[in-house]
Amino acid sequence: MSSTHGFELVETREIPEINSTAKYYRHERTGLQLLSVENDDDNKCFGVGFKTPVDDDTGVPHILEHAVLNGSRKYPIKEPFVELIKTSLQTFINAMTFTDFTLYPVASTNNQDFYNLVDVYLDAVFYPNITKQTFQQEGWHYEVKSKDDPLLFKGVVFNEMKAAYSSPDRMLGEKTRVAILPDTPYAKSAGGDPAAIPDLTYEKFVSFHRDYYHPSQAHVFFYGDDDPEQRLKLIDEFIKEFERREVDTQIPVQPRWDEPRERTEKYDAGDADGDSSKSLMTVSWLLTEVSNEEDMLALEILDHALVGTSAAPLRKALIESGLGEDMTGGGLNPYMREALFSVGLKGIKKEDVKTVENLVMETLSKLADDGIDKDTIKASLNTVEFQLREKNTGRFPRGLAALIQIMPTWLHGGDPVDRLAFEDALESVKKKYAEDETYFEELIGKYFLNNKHRSTVTLEPDPQVKVKREAAETDRLETVRKAMGDHELELIINNVGELERRQQTPDTPEDLAKIPSLSLADIDRKIKPVPQEELVAHDAPILYHDLPTSGIAYVDLGFNLRSLPTKYLPYVPLFGRTLTQMGTESEDFVKLQQRIGANTGGIGTTSMTSKVVTSEETNADDTAAYLFLRGKAMVHQTGELVDILRDILLKVKLDNRDRFKQMVLESKARKEAGLSSSGQMAVISRLGAHYATADWASEQMSGISNLLFLRDLLERINNDWASVLSDLKEIHKLLINRQAMLANVTLESDNWKTFKPQLETLIGDLPTADFAAQNWSHSSLAEREGFTVPAQVNFVGKAVDMYAAGYEKDGSYITILKHANLDYMWNRIRAMGGAYGGSMFFDYPSGTLSFVSWRDPNLVGTLRNYDGAADYLQKIELSDGELEKAIIGAIGEVDQYQLPDAKGFSQMQRYLIGVTDDMRQKTRDQLLGTTVADFKAFGVRLAEALKKSKIAVVGSPDALAKANEDLDEKIDIANLL
Ligand SMILES: [Zn+2]
Structure with missing residues (x-):
């Protein structure tokens, strides 16, 4: 048996399904398993996974997943993971806790960057600095600032799981799994039950790492066009200090029942x-x-x-x-x-x-x-x-999708x-x-x-669940507090101070420099244009992108929403669904769905709205808004695809009250579920609605306004279906008009020759009518809005208008925001504040800058931290090295990996909002030329803009009521769920 770098080759197989050769190895000394997939995909992917079965609900694998990314032997800084997001060209980086395994995947299209990521990740999992402090910060600790304050629990995972446990959908999934697999580790929570997380000791935490994060337990995966031998060499090098270590990680098969x-x-x-x-x-x-x-x-x-x-x-x-x-x-x-x-x-x-x-x-x-x-x-x-x-x-790398697919079998x-x-x-x-x-x-x-x-x-x-849970937590804390002497309490107060100090103390420049990164010289200075040809068929523009799609035709038909009067906007997503889900005059929706399934790769709808960038000042025609019907099919199927699209557009059957009502109920239920789990989307949407008509329209179509509309619509469907139906028919009549549409196609040129005449015929068959863009009128929203939901955490948002404050768009904003989000926002909102995350977003077409936090235990404190961002930027000091890293990280953000269909769709979006390749190049040049002075200037404008801000919060009733006691300018509170 031949051996390469300590690995024995167990199996080689050609896998034409993914154009790959797979080689399966075992490391001779440690038993580490390695699956090496060789192919020509430049989006290289690496992952290391460990089986992590649990015997309690303390969430030890989840806490460990967070903790190992808090510094390691070669990289002794607070958060190498954040440093990598800041400075690498990664196309994916994360860590994930599944019910019985933990996975650390990275991906990049740049060879050197890929090796850098792999090196930091291997060091993190095999040699982490999992100190008591990282355990306390990521897991749990007692939080108390002075002797008179009550004791609290705090920790990143503790807070994250509190939010997760307040989501009924999540609880249903958890309870379902527990119920059906009662005699296995799956009956426990790998994520952690907030009531059990404080039972976890540091000792158990460390021993869990020693047992399960060992090379003998590791499953290593490589995929892509990098050098296959290098993979073996670098793993062998990394684990040279380890011997084989046997641990029983077998998960039993659940004994079968005789009765349900x-x-x-x-x-x-x-x-x-x-x-x-x-x-x-x-x-x-x-x-x-x-x-x-x-x-x-x-x-x-x-x-x-x-x-x-x-x-x-x-x-x-x-x-x-x-x-x-x-x-x-x-x-x-x-x-x-x-x-x-x-x-x-x-x-x-x-x-x-x-x-x-x-x-x-x-x-x-x-x-x-x-x-x-x-x-x-x-x-x-x-x-x-x-x-x-x-x-x-x-956007998910193909290699990583393959890895997640094989993990359960492999483990x-x-x-x-x-x-x-x-x-x-x-x-x-x-x-x-x-x-x-x-x-x-x-x-x-x-x-x-x-x-x-x-x-x-x-x-x-059961309203008592929350009451009981809170009472149990309070009792537990009070018992601990009573048993504590003054000295012990003092130690805890000191410890909290220590944790905060650690969090606030910046890493030394020497340690930060240890994180490997590319240099600006490795970065492409030019944008990568996406091919686009502009044609016209029957007055409708066709954008064609010649990209290799392996014989699959991707087509998007866009209908200009500016055809619609304001009052119809909230209907748009539902109307989109009616096209594929209500059936046609000749087929009920079952037959239609069967036909779509049997003859295409799928047909769906989506919409986009954006302010147009070319309009300098606000005017009536500054909004691009489209509903897209998106279809895909193998080239031999395109005739059938076009026939189906034609039937959908010309013969949709709108008069089916029961079916429509089901769709409304589904949409409403999904929106309500989304508010408790990802309320930040609703918050950002609500804030944007203050500033640009496009974003106001988007809020009507997808935000909190839309939820209110759906509730009202349900009443109308019951009491006045005729008026709802006539609205739907009017929307159909106004929207399906080839004077107000465009088509977008991504496909290789040979196949386009076949598809083009089919598409042109389709467009010619659509109705035609004069088009005049509607001016959308809208009422204004309250400046400070709070919406209550039954969650134990908040989604806190604040927004300002940067252009009104004199800011002129410059590509450096991408570097500035990326850096501030991973430095100031990450530290303040996540690490110190205990939120799951917090970020600033800049919508450059409108100039709206929004701050938002998610699953945040704080509210007023978070708003103050937002205000502090201006000062942080004005006083920022960055060495040349730090600035260079920030720029490279920002380039990684702009150069997100896209598959061909996504490239074609993005290019069309740029076309619709008026972004040219010259503008993209200018933005890239400005980004690459970001200076510290740009950061400071942005901070000055932000300080100015913050004088006139808007607030929107989705959160717990208690937190909102409490906030109004502390705030001078009160939040208008409305009950949402
Ligand atoms: Zn987590």
């Missing part, structure tokens, strides 16, 4: 009085080990057939029952040793739980008996196959290479289906109807 089980849990209903119509539920089955490749692929197709689209029979039955607002469960979950399948409803009455459960069972039984519609199977087979081949992972003893080579399993499934038409129905019998390992979980609202 049920359980009911409570969740925090906030201040609502336990409204009985707000329960959530799932029905779940334990399926098979994820290493069972063929069944897993078949189950993936079955999952799509059952719940993958709005027309899928199980989803449809649930939604159409009218018993709840939206589906829960998410279907197939392949991320643990054994796969689960869960479905259910939320927004239901608790007495309906049994009815929903029966409905699920009856629907499955009927499908098994009568057979699943053949067109549904055909659509699901095509869709899953299209996705496997397209590998469109969006539990399966062959990681098998998981990447899908062709055999796909052929086998297709063959079995061709030979036996009842193949998928038999799977329903095997995995659902005859599978007794089933659990039904109900989550009921």
